[in-house]
Amino acid sequence: MAKHQPRPFQPQDHNHGRCVQDALAAAQALCADQGLRLTPLRRRVLELIWESHKPQGAYDLLERLDGEETPGAKAPPTIYRTLEWLQAQGFVHRIESLNAFIGCPVPDHGGAEPHASQFFICEACGTAAELHDDGVAAAIHRQAKSLGFSVADQTVEIKGRCPSCREAAR
Amino acid sequence: MAKHQPRPFQPQDHNHGRCVQDALAAAQALCADQGLRLTPLRRRVLELIWESHKPQGAYDLLERLDGEETPGAKAPPTIYRTLEWLQAQGFVHRIESLNAFIGCPVPDHGGAEPHASQFFICEACGTAAELHDDGVAAAIHRQAKSLGFSVADQTVEIKGRCPSCREAAR
DNA sequence: TTTTGAATTGTTATATTATAACATAACACA
DNA sequence: TGTGTTATGTTATAATATAACAATTCAAAA
Numbered sequence: 001m002a003k004h005q006p007r008p009f010q011p012q013d014h015n016h017g018r019c020v021q022d023a024l025a026a027a028q029a030l031c032a033d034q035g036l037r038l039t040p041l042r043r044r045v046l047e048l049i050w051e052s053h054k055p056q057g058a059y060d061l062l063e064r065l066d067g068e069e070t071p072g073a074k075a076p077p078t079i080y081r082t083l084e085w086l087q088a089q090g091f092v093h094r095i096e097s098l099n100a101f102i103g104c105p106v107p108d109h110g111g112a113e114p115h116a117s118q119f120f121i122c123e124a125c126g127t128a129a130e131l132h133d134d135g136v137a138a139a140i141h142r143q144a145k146s147l148g149f150s151v152a153d154q155t156v157e158i159k160g161r162c163p164s165c166r167e168a169a170r
Numbered sequence: 171m172a173k174h175q176p177r178p179f180q181p182q183d184h185n186h187g188r189c190v191q192d193a194l195a196a197a198q199a200l201c202a203d204q205g206l207r208l209t210p211l212r213r214r215v216l217e218l219i220w221e222s223h224k225p226q227g228a229y230d231l232l233e234r235l236d237g238e239e240t241p242g243a244k245a246p247p248t249i250y251r252t253l254e255w256l257q258a259q260g261f262v263h264r265i266e267s268l269n270a271f272i273g274c275p276v277p278d279h280g281g282a283e284p285h286a287s288q289f290f291i292c293e294a295c296g297t298a299a300e301l302h303d304d305g306v307a308a309a310i311h312r313q314a315k316s317l318g319f320s321v322a323d324q325t326v327e328i329k330g331r332c333p334s335c336r337e338a339a340r
Numbered sequence: 341t342t343t344t345g346a347a348t349t350g351t352t353a354t355a356t357t358a359t360a361a362c363a364t365a366a367c368a369c370a
Numbered sequence: 371t372g373t374g375t376t377a378t379g380t381t382a383t384a385a386t387a388t389a390a391c392a393a394t395t396c397a398a399a400a
Contacts, residue, residue, distance in 0.1 A: 096267040097325050120319050135309040143303045148333035149290050155267050157325040163318035
């Protein structure tokens with residue numbers, strides 16, 4: 001079966017159900033494969049994150065989680081722990097400059113190690129796109145090498161205007 | 171007069187007084203030049219930031235500021251406002267992934283517009299180095315262009331081990 | 341099947357980071 | 371010397387995140 005190809009900055013009217021479906025299916029498959037437990041809570045939080053392509057704050061997610069599902073009001077540790085686990089599996093990423101979280105369209109990208117991503121974030125509509133450009137990563141590694149610095153983790157977050165918002169602004 | 175050339179990841183025993191002196195002199199010169207007010211508070215905070223090459227948290231700075239100088243205990247807005255101004259002038263940068271602030275060695279780098287920096291941050295000793303590599307910036311712009319995305323601001327923060335700490339680990 | 345140890349989730353409290361709103365003081369220039 | 375602007379002080383609170391311990395659920399051994 002042909003895989004749905006996630007593309008950055010899709011039109012607003014794209015079939016978003018497809019994005020969600022694919023993300024959940026990928027997570028489910030990966031967990032089954034590796035004996036990880038995608039519990040109802042974890043699944044639900046992943047679903048909430050995927051309700052849009054905009055990074056979501058932990059407390060926003062918590063609020064949406066609360067009042068639904070199981071009875072009690074959820075407390076912050078619930079959401080932070082769940083996000084931590086989702087990040088560890090590579091299902092979501094944290095956007096440092098926004099204190100927010102977004103779903104990863106390619107959780108299985110580079111095997112077990114976290115992949116080097118670049119995030120392009122529209123300041124107008126809030127949408128973020130994850131890219132994996134070898135050129136950027138290579139330029140960074142080149143610099144690191146010349147410094148004698150060994151890279152463990154890259155944070156690359158670019159703010160600006162997405163194509164739709166640029167168009168809308170004209 | 172030959173300008174002191176700030177270099178990334180200098181040995182621990184470098185003449186750090188020189189770094190501080192240069193940073194303060196540059197700030198002073200820039201302010202004089204542009205009619206900006208480098209008040210005692212602003213000057214002092216810049217000095218505190220430059221006490222090391224490690225990014226500092228706002229509350230750490232506040233605590234150090236407090237108990238010295240003018241009588242009263244300082245409150246958070248004092249430090250945040252001051253940092254905001256220092257950032258606006260390009261005298262300090264914020265490290266998003268650490269919620270911390272570091273002095274800029276080249277505040278006048280690119281005229282008025284903020285320059286595109288890359289930060290290399292040692293997870294062992296906390297030291298951070300600011301670089302300005304056209305290769306990295308170019309790779310990012312290349313990607314942006316292919317997306318139709320217009321870049322307003324770049325956050326590039328690389329975590330890993332600095333040369334000294336790698337050496338020490340052997 | 342029952343036990344048992346580990347993983348997950350719940351709960352309470354608190355730490356850390358940051359800003360809003362308004363009062364006072366200092367300064368710059370008419 | 372006044373007068374508007376910029377800077378700083380102060381109080382309160384918002385927003386983000388974690389520590390510590392209790393209760394529950396789960397899976398696999400006994």
